[in-house]
Amino acid sequence: MVHALEPLVVRHTHRLPAPCGAAGQGGVAARQFDAALMSVGFKLSAELLGHLSALSEGTVVDTAVRTLDTVRAMVGDHVRHNAYFIDFPAHVPDTYAFWQQCVADAVDRGVAVAGLSDGVVDLLTLPAYGTYQHSYAELLAAHGELLAAAGDRLTVLHLGGAPDDEITALYLALAGSAAPLGDGGLPDLEVLAGHCVHGPQPEAIPVRENRAVVNRARVEAGADPLLDTVTDVLRLACGLSDGDVTLVQPTRFRSPSRRVRRVLLAGLDAVVAANPAKLADVSAHREAFKRLGERLHAHEYAARWPHAADVFAVARGEKRARSFDSRVEELLAADDVLGAARLLESAPGKLFRCLDRLLRACATDAERDAVAGVAARLAPEVSGRVLLSVREHFHNRARGSGARRVFVNRLGRAWATDESRSPLPEAVRARLVAALDAETSRRLPVPGHLLIDPDVLDVALPLSGRATAPGFGVLPRGSLSPVDGELLRFFVYWKQTSDTTDFDLSALMLNSAYETVSWLSYTALTEVEGEHSGDITEAPDGASEFINLRLGAVRGTYIVPQVNIFSGEGFEEVEESFFGFMLREGDQRGRPFEPRTVRMKSQLRGPGRVALPLAFIRGEDGRWRAKWLHVYLKGTPSANRVEGNRVSVAALVRGFVERDHLTVRHLTGLMADRGDVTTLWDGRTVPQGPVTYIGLERPDGLHPDSCVITPENLGDLVPE
Structure with missing residues (x-):
């Protein structure tokens, strides 16, 4: 085991x-x-x-x-990455010349080509289009060995x-x-x-989804679960039915055993008996509680666990339990902002999450000062994650009119819109930012000798695990990381479960005004910037597509790779799918996929039919950096193409680029004020004594008593 x-x-x-x-x-x-x-x-x-x-x-x-099996899977080398064009990136044909060749091949084979006389041909009906014309062994034989380069990745295992x-x-x-x-x-x-x-x-499990997973293991082992809200019990019930403990997707509840039924009902009864006000939480998940009550046969145990019976009575609408949020809304509807703020003092986290709304609802500067004063006083009672999230929010509120707002839901679905909220007075905004920074600084540890890798400074703080896709070399949404190399190569791999599935890898190039310059896709196999490896339209045994870009030739400021679902199963339905990118020097050869050149590989598991893992930005100094997105667009049920989503993609990228995410730089700046000495690591010299090291990778040779923070445990940097 x-x-x-x-x-x-x-x-x-x-x-x-x-x-x-x-x-x-x-x-x-x-x-x-x-x-x-x-x-x-x-x-x-x-x-x-x-x-x-x-x-x-x-x-x-x-x-x-x-x-070896583990690390190969980490970078995507556990599968065979074939390419349609065997010599890719060399000898990729012109798009229309290739299509004409596919038609000629069909005629030579005696295949009737529908629509040929009308000049309109369905490419998917051509035998040479969309399926590999050579084996993986033949692909390997066509490519020379990858030449070693100083820029090749080496990830150290400790x-x-x-x-x-x-x-x-x-x-x-x-x-x-x-x-x-x-x-x-x-x-x-x-x-x-x-x-x-x-x-x-x-000692504590602050995240409710994590608690639900732990509670399931405890119940299955015969131990008592850790419950203090009725929603904890609902999450546990979902977990025991192999459902979604985040409560985003509905769960089909199973009929539990008698022991599990007793655990769930007793848990609900104890929570409500200790605090009847928690019945108000039922209304947020009314339908789920009704379905759970049917499976638990709650009416049969009303005499033994009357408070649990009250939960299901509220869910059915037979008993009223006024929610905390409804009381807040009632006060705001009556323009009693200070009354709402006083009520929210008993729920500091909620107060901070609606602080912007409270400030905008204030009629006078005196009211705004009072609300800001309440927030400053309650800051010590709010979690570090909420403090930093609100700090990032108020920093971006200074952007003013013309800014773009980006919304990303729990599943990663994203959309952008223009800023429509009224501005906040600068004095109030600055006061809150200062109070939040002071409280954050108070909670940060004294780092002693602080050693920082400069490349980690622009990594966004992981304020939610949902802002980072599972994978290798993946950074949180909003992070910026340097891109060093002459050749940038994207790859996507997918393997369908049962239905014929066609994923299309594309790359959109935008100028500084977010206008389209060019793109590479199956409809544009070659451009000044690079080459596409060819369209694969089904993946019963797995399939890969690649895009090769010469960064020095890219016209424009932004490169936006995307994966479009043309037909078939979605990202969450296929057996496996992932995206990544590689970096090479111009004189390196090798196969289309070379694991030691992989800088990032992330799973594609989201809603929508268009995936945007990240974008690449050319800075004023000419250097490229990656901006991590991890988002999905809804798209259309079929035939998604880069040509059809250029406007929505550009608007979303603009929103992300113009938003300032709170990064490691912010916290290290606060820590540096408390440390003995702060050093930027030169990549070679390792101090003799213990340090607090913050970087993208742990250096070999650090003192064993050092505190090490890398992307794998970056959450430890966020104060509690």
Whole structure:
């Protein structure tokens, strides 16, 4: 079981749990393991290499096999990436010449081409179009070996502790996370919670979805769940039915066992008995509670658990429970802003989330000052995540008219609109920003010697796990990261579940005014900027598409890669799908997909029919940087193409580019004021003593007592 959980530790922490086994002479096998890792862009740290070298050869080989499988899957090398054009990116034909060749091929084969006499041909009816015309082995034979380059990625794997200790530490970190984990983290937490249910538990589980996952494991192990709201019980019921604990998607409840029925009803009864006001929470999920009550046969247990019966009576509308939000709305409707603020003092988190609205509703400067004073006084009672979210919000409120607002829901669906809210007085806005910064600074630890990798400064703070897609090298939405290399290559891979499915990779180039300059797609295989690898229209065994770009030739300021669903299954329905990008130097060759050149690979698992993983921005200095988006557009049910969504994509990209996200730079600036010394890391020299290191990757050779913050645990930087 420990070996089965080892990949979770490697993926989340880039640490390999210390392999256990007999002592021996494993040096040769360890060096071979290191060489194999380097071929896919990974490397053993000096400490890990030394540890493996002292073990038996058999132990090292077993460890190598498991670990190689894990890291290859991390970068997308666990599948075969074929390309339609075998010589890609060389010899990619002109689009119309290629289509004409496909028609000529069909005629040569004796295939009747419908519409040919009218000059309108359906490409999907041509036998040479959309399916691989060569095997993967033939593709490999057509490409030379990838030449080594100084810019090739090397991700270091560090030595971890004992396997059980590493698994427990990861469980505690995920379960106790201050930010929601999102689709990537919740399934892993579920696996770990079942394994760690009888071991150490986090002191607190602030995120309700995380608590629901842990509660499911506790109930299945015969332990009592941790419940303090009626919604906690509903989430637990969803989890026990393999449903959505985030409550975004409806759950089809199963008929529970008698023991589970007792646990759920007793839990509801205890919560309401302790605080009857919590009945007001039922109305937010009325239909779900009604369906749950039917499965629990709540009416049969009304005498034993009367407070639980009240929950379902509220859900059915037989009993009224006035919600807190309705009381706030009533006061605001009566223009009693100060009364609403006083009521919200008992719920500081809610007050901060509607602070902008309260300030806009104020009729006088005196009222605004009073509301701002309440917020400043309650700041110590609000979570760090909410403090920073509100801080980012008020910073962007200074942009004024003409700004674009971007909305992203819990599922990643995004849309943009013009700013329509009335402006806030600058004095009030500045006062709130200063109060929020002061409270954040108070909560931050004293870092001692603060060592910072400059490349991490523009990484957005992970205020929600839903703002980061599962994958490798992925940064939170809004982050900026440098792009160094001559060639930028996108890739998408998908494998359909049952229906014929056609994903289309495209790249849209925009100028500084967000106007279209050009694009690459199956309808534009070649442009000045680069080449498209060819259209694949079905993926029963998996399929890949690539776009190769010469950054020096790109016309415009923005590059926006996108994945359009032309037909078939959605991103959440296919068996597997992911997007990524590679960076190469101009003289490097190799296959279309080379794992050690992969800089980022993220899963495509969202609503909508158009995925926008990130955009690339050319700065005034001519250097390119990636802006991380992780969003989806609704699109159309079929035939989504880059030509059809240029306007909506440009509007969304503009909104993201012009918005200032709160980044690591903000917190390190506050920490630097409290630290002994702050140093920007030069990428080579590692201090002798303990440091607080914040960077994209952990350097080899740091003092063992150092506090290390990398993207894998960036949430630890957010104060509680």
